[in-house]
Amino acid sequence: MMRRVLLTAAKIPAIRNLSVRLPPIRRMVDRFVAGETPEAALDAVARIAATGRVATIDHLGEDTTTQAAALAATDANLRLISLIAERGLAEVAELSLKASAIGQALPGGHALAQENAERIIAAAHEAGTRVTIDMEDHTTTDATLALVQELREEFPDTGTVLQAMLHRTPSDAERWAHPGSRIRLCKGAYNEPASVAHTDKRAINASYVACLHRLIDGGAHPMVATHDPALIQAALDLLAEAGRPADSYEFQMLYGIRPTEQQRLADAGHTVRVYVPYGTDWYGYFMRRLAEKPANLALLGRALIGRG
Template sequence: MNILNQLIVSIVQMMPKNIVGFFSRKYIAGETLEDGIKVVKQLNAKGIYATMDVLGEAVKNKEESIDAKNKAMEVLNAIEKYKLMANLSIKPTQMGLLIDEEFAYQQILDLVKRAHEINNFVRIDMEDSSTTDMTINLYKRIYQQYKNVGVVIQAYLKRSFDDVVVLNKLGTNYRLCKGIYVEPASIAIKDRQAIRENYLKILKQMFIDGNYVGIATHDKYLIDEAYKMIREMNIPKDKFEFQMLLGVREDLRDKINSDGYKIRVYVPFGKDWYAYSVRRLKENPSIAGHIVKSFLTFGKR
């Protein structure tokens, strides 16, 4: 991130919370489950799928983690009740991974079991590198009992291709993304094009081995290359989908949808929206710049 981008993000972080909320609400469904349901219904009406996520991570105690699991369970029940074209995404640390691995395993197992009962699916998100091994091991354990669970692979980590070679043998369902956490150069690729190349290398191996892939990116270059790979390898439409964040590159989202490919949008909601907003701004300073510009324009009205 260059100096200007750092400055912009710093300015946004100093703004009143309600101002940041006003301009970042495009990227967050709201604070309540009802808000999330409303946004998912709007997406579904366009033929777009969703994955719902109750915001929050790295809980401090088991009580908070149990509360997070209960809210995630409410999401699954709502998906069933309203017949939404959606599934559930969860963060392992929100389920207590850093408190007690066995406890987190049971928490997530309960959710996957419930999802199985209603013919749905749970995506276990990947967080920073300190939790990568724990998350993969947790996924493997749950997959032994239920197949309606998937994991995330981050293309900027140097280890990811090797992880995929092993996970492919299980028939893993993936979300493949570039990666968003700040990691040291010793374990993470830093060059933008090199990350892209690794992304495509990993995607090709997933396709070769017949795995289902959520191609999660807003990078038009990667989307175009994925289109090309799908055509050249004759990948069936039931072996992949594209995935994007709520409010980001809606032009590309709509093009993918109109091209006849399945597209799923990540729909976050919850009271922890501010921490999510600031993290997304750090990842994508252009959004922060938009907020600053909007704030200045708004002040002149």
């Protein structure tokens, strides 16, 4: 219930405008967001790399409503890529990109998003890295998968994301499970109706395991994106049963969440990629993180009344 309230509030401009100005909220954001600039994000990536983990960097921003904003988001990603190259971080840092940030939701947006994504991915390749296209709410799944399919014609290592909570995902996993296919599997962070998504935690977890099974069986490169101990253990078991070598899959977790578990997996020889978001447009991302864990709300409440 609280999850739905937070995810709905995240879409209301008046709540957003008030929230981003409150200092206690901004302080809490620092736990989940690596900073406002690409330099700050790359400092975080260098710290992560020093501990044997790798990263995927997200220039925050979504639901772009003008062509100019889509172009600005594209330019921000191009600047990020040149800084990654300058700092010699291409081997440890790839990019995560939202189709809605680069224009997908605008009229005629598919072609615009494709053009912008191609520029970004070509620059990423030139710099020695690559891109994963994030997944947004279920109304965008078909468009995002169509975009990725087109992008993969020229850039086959372009990754994308499937969300275990959606009823459609087991069949998407079947379709996208083939050798070389880089698929991040997550539970899904959006406020979805019961007509398209499981709402019960056990059903979501069962779907997650079934989808992961399909990705592994089909020879995909699964990117196991979860902090859930039961799912991490299930993934370790499935990968071991399939005899998967360590370079044929990875675990992914979010910046600031379960860092000790991230390190435990990395120390055990698994690739662990940390999702590092940065930028000023952090509100939607932050609200999804609050919605995922009720205890975060208690922390926020204490901060707002001055005891945090």
